[in-house]
Every structure is written in C-alpha cells, then in structure tokens.
Amino acid sequence: MVKDDKQRIAVIGVGGWGKNHVRVLHEMGVLGAICDEDQLRAKELARLYESRPYYSLDQLLENEPDLDGCMVCTPTKTHFAIAKKIMEIGLHVFVEKPLAFSSKECEQMIELAKQKKVILTSGYIERFNPAIQDVKRLIDDHKYGDLLMMEFHRENRMPLHIRDVGIIYDTSVHDIDTAMYLFNSTPHVVFARSGTKFHSYEDFATIMLGFDEQRVAIIASNWITPNRVRKFSAVCTDGIITGDYITQAIKIDYGDATLIPRRGKFQEPLTLELRSFLDVVTGKIKQPVVTPQDATNVTKVAEAALLSSNTGSPIYMDLKSR
C-alpha cells in the first residue's frame, strides 16, 4: 500500500481519558484506529468518530500496517507491556502518565526506544497548560527574582475506576513533573507522608522535594475533597506567582502591587500536547517536550515518595537530567 503524507495515530484505551485523545486526533484529521478491550466502548467511539474499532492490541497491530504511532491510554500497570509491543514493531508511542509503574520498566522502555529509533514520550500535560507556560517564562527570565519554593494543591473526590494505583502515581505525578520543569532541576531528597482512608491504595499524600540551593516544592494531593482543586504558587525573591491549572489564570503579587496578566482565548492543553507529539513524529521538532528521561525521573520520585511514606525516612536521590 502506498502511504500518503497524513499521519495515522491509533488510541489504545478509550475510557475516561482516552476518549479525549480520540476527539482531538479526529479534529486534527490523524485518527488512525481505536482499540479497547471493552468492545462496546470501542465500537461506540469508532462510530462517533468514523474510525475502525479493535478489541486487542495484537488485532490492531496486525490489521493496521500503516500506523505511524499509538497513544497508550490504558491503566498505569498495563503501560509497559503495551508500549513495548508497539515500539518493538517500530512505531512511535505516547504513553499516558505515568510512563510506567516502575522505574526499571521506564529504563527498559528508554533502551528499546533508542534501539528501535522511535519516539517515546509521556502525558505530563501541565507542561502544555498556558498558565504553566507563562509561569515558566517568568521564572526563566527571573522577572520576579529567583524561584525559592513552590506549593501545589490537587484535590478531588476519589475516581472510583482507578484501581491499580494510589494518588501519588495517578495524581501527584503531574505536580512532581511540573516542579522539576519549573525548577529546571531534579530533587536530591524526597520526604513524604501519605494515608489510605477510602481507597485500596493511598488516597492522600504530601510530598516534599528538596532541590539544591535550599529550594523546595510541597505537593499536597487528596481524593477526599468533594470538589476539584488544582492550584499552585511559586515564591520568588521579588514576588509571588499564584495560579489555577483549571481556569489557567495566574496572579502576581509584588511590592504593593498585584498583576493579573490577560491571555487570548482559552487553549486546551491536550490539543497543544498532541500537536506537539505530531510535530516530533513529522520531524518539525527534534525531541519531545517531555523526554523519556523526564518521565522516568517522575516515576523514580513517585517510588521514593511511597518508600519515604512507608519508612518515615527521607530518600536521597541522584537523578539523571534529560
């Protein structure tokens, strides 16, 4: 078959989140196929977005020889096996966060991606949130001095369908990635406390990440609060930036003044994220915004947070940079 220029990307796992990937890829005109072991779900979405449904990864890969890549939107503990199969046949892969459950799996994935010369990235979507992009620019330009400390609050009622991991792997990982991104660095120490009240894994956690030069990030997440909260603050030597991931608004307090920067129209982070993945696939940009090493570091910090919480000890780390 002669292949045209259009990219073809399949989505594996079209549940609560994967269906958004399907919608966005369809809008971009690059939706290649849909795969979910829940046949009703796969059929329904394929009907809605005029695509082909498959009910297993093997069936998808056998019948769609001209795919360029896949999005893996299945539960965390399935990421490794699914992404491995995809990379083994030479396809690019975007794996939802966290890249994999264990850092050993992440490292094997990095090696395989290198060997097969395929793109591997993970869904740390807040990098594409316009609020975080604005904060990143302000911090990198030292507009309000040097960044000293950050705080993140991510709260919501418990997602009943998440059964394979607790809040650290499911939720805190977003803020772990954002903290490393905004500090432009990796933590050398992790200390955490977490607890299990209603879920089978931890459903509340507070994680402290210590960076060099006394810089610190505090990440508080819980699945107890009945409404959705996703806020952050960044304390710099000459001002404090606070923001809301949901509304994408930021506010800067400095001296006696408060500044609320205006932005153009609302942009959906997922659209920006998937467009960026396609730009790497088509060679427009050289490497993914979230490198596999970045994503591996997040899993390593999540592992350390669980270990710290279980042992009551700080965990010292020496992470590779991207």
Ligand SMILES: NC(=O)c1ccc[n+]([C@@H]2O[C@H](COP(=O)([O-])OP(=O)(O)OC[C@H]3O[C@@H](n4cnc5c(N)ncnc54)[C@H](O)[C@@H]3O)[C@@H](O)[C@H]2O)c1
């Ligand atoms: N980036 C974000 O903001 C964000 C938000 C939500 C979820 N996620 C991530 O997306 C992933 C999925 O989360 P969700 O909330 O959509 O879960 P979900 O349970 O709603 O959906 C998972 C889907 O995967 C399917 N599935 C499971 N194993 C499969 C397999 N081997 N082959 C084919 N299909 C399979 C299930 O049938 C289900 O439809 C997780 O990794 C989660 O961390 C990311």
